[in-house]
Amino acid sequence: MLPRTGPNKGEIFAGSVMEEGDAFVVTVSDRVARAATYNESFGFSKDFLNAATIGSDTIAAGDTLSLTIWENVDDGLLAGQGANATALTNVQVDGSGYIFVPYAGRILAAGNSPEAIRRIITEKLDAQTPDPQVMVTRAAGNGATVTVAGKISGQGIYPIERPTRTLTAMLAKAGGPSVEPETAQVKVIRGHHTGRIWFEDLFRNASYDIALRNGDRVLVEADPRNFTALGATGAQTIVPFQTRDLSALEALARVGGLRGNASDPTGIFVLRDERQSIAREVLGRPDLEGSQRMIYVLNLTEPNGLFLARDFQIRDEDTVYVTEAPFTQWTKVLGAVTGTAASAAQISNLSSN
Template sequence: MLGLGSVLSVSACGLPRSGPKISEIRAGTRLKQNPSFVVPVDERVARAATLDVAYAFPNAFLKVGKMGSDTINPGDTLVIQVWENVDQGVMGSRGAPTTLQNTQVDGEGYIYLPYAGRMKAADNTPDQLRALITDKLSAQTPNPQVQVDRTAGDGATISIMGEIGGQGVYAIERPTRTLAAMIARAGGVSVTPEIARITLTRGKQSGSIWLKDLYDNPANDIALRPGDVILLEKDTRTFTALGATGQAQVPFPKPRLSALEALAVVGGLQTSLADPKGVFVFREETAAISNAVLGRTDLTAPQQLAYVLDLTRPNGMFIARSFQMRDGDTIYVTEAPYVQWTKILAVLTGSATSANSLSSIASGA
């Protein structure tokens, strides 16, 4: 017959469980070395612990206007045609145009034209350059007629790469002078839009935004400039779920994720195991946030904080909905106290059954 001594013996041994109990976590606050802090989360703590990852383009990007659709840039290629009104012109004969194909604008923005010499082409429109060439040639041949056509060249391109339908180098043309239009031209993002992040580098400056912010705020649809590099990448932030819930390392499904949403992502609390009073979020906080959360001013180093959410409180669900998760967080749900007793009873029942079986076997021998 199994008595109280057996129960105590079984409870003393190491029964299987999904992690530490609430009392064991709280015991960490009493350690003299590497102590942690258990912080019950209320509205104030939820606000103090919020640290949004703010992505934004520099003001210099936002203030730039759209490029003129016909502006000539260094690296562009031009097609220049000249008609002369004399039988023996300097470049050709009457009625037959002289065509200069693939005239390259050099790195300093200049071109060279026979009988006209070297002249500045960059920052001019084709019509402005036509007037310059006409004026130069007029000293060599009477009343020349000039036509200038610009084709997109190396100087008016951007590079786009990453999680995009078509990586490559694209010309800035009339329909693709802004960020959103260029992303669409390159085939759109190849990952879930909610977790797509855009980084644009221009010279020594760079800035990032969420793809969603591009469509929600028209100001983020910035004008492009030659040489821009656009990187589309998937959000790499994750959190870890342990205990009486779904157990996994989980990527963030959207830019902002609350503790309540994190629980939902992993399947919620296991009704047969979870203690809704013991939902913990483990995080290493900066000294500044630790002081704000704990109401102190003396902390100077990062601290290990265990935020505890009690979903049984009247506003517990609302607080869990306002408490924001961060990259690297661990969300842990403790087991309900009765679960251990259930396991003990299962062991005792199994032990009694085994003992009875052995006794029956011995009696029949």
């Protein structure tokens, strides 16, 4: 067998289900191009979308508070002899959301503002010391934090503060994606829930700019999708998408286009394992079960061929295969025959000398 880049058109068509093969071979039309189009939807569940923004003054477990208590007597409950003010610094809110204040007991701090905590402590102490005055402040940077990692300019652990309570603000705080924004994806992990969104969609749809919660993990990733190019193309390789949407025409251009002296523009194939719903729509076969092996055929020489190649969408892990032109195989045969004849003549000349 003569060397070649892969199977020819006849061999591919021989693998069709109609020929007792295991793949459906489908010629791409306008209807097929529309039916085979599938945009993988990213987004956040209601658990993410319905979460309200944490108030700028809301205390959370892990926050550190500072309390100052003034008593209207010389010898108060907390203050020493001759002093009327007591400072309680670095009072950390425990995992259950409580703090302990002498003579006031355990106070629920998480979910309250410093002002609400001040009123609670004042009421608790008022029955024990005359006219107590309480001031409560939260130390900045403690408590609620978010971890930002991946393809981001500034990986790290960031506090949820007034300017960084939403996803876009936190990403900006971390310096933004270190890859092309068009192909950057943002994943948010919150407990057992995960949401993913295209980075650019955060600015196209305000509802995706979700409120952050303590312990959220934000991962920025480059688009992991790719396709494989084989056959009589400018390059045979695995190619990353680099754009959110990629047509068959763009995929061919990405690998240098067709080889003018070798490619068959009537034999461009896209191979994929098609999901059940799309296979049923493309083939008009509601009886199909499970994913199906599909081979889509593009013919660039048809009047609508280039438009169809422009409209047909390439998806993750597709294989784009271009067959060799019949002339190329004929040239190889001719070369092999003439080469063999030339070799025989050389042998004959050597034997006659």
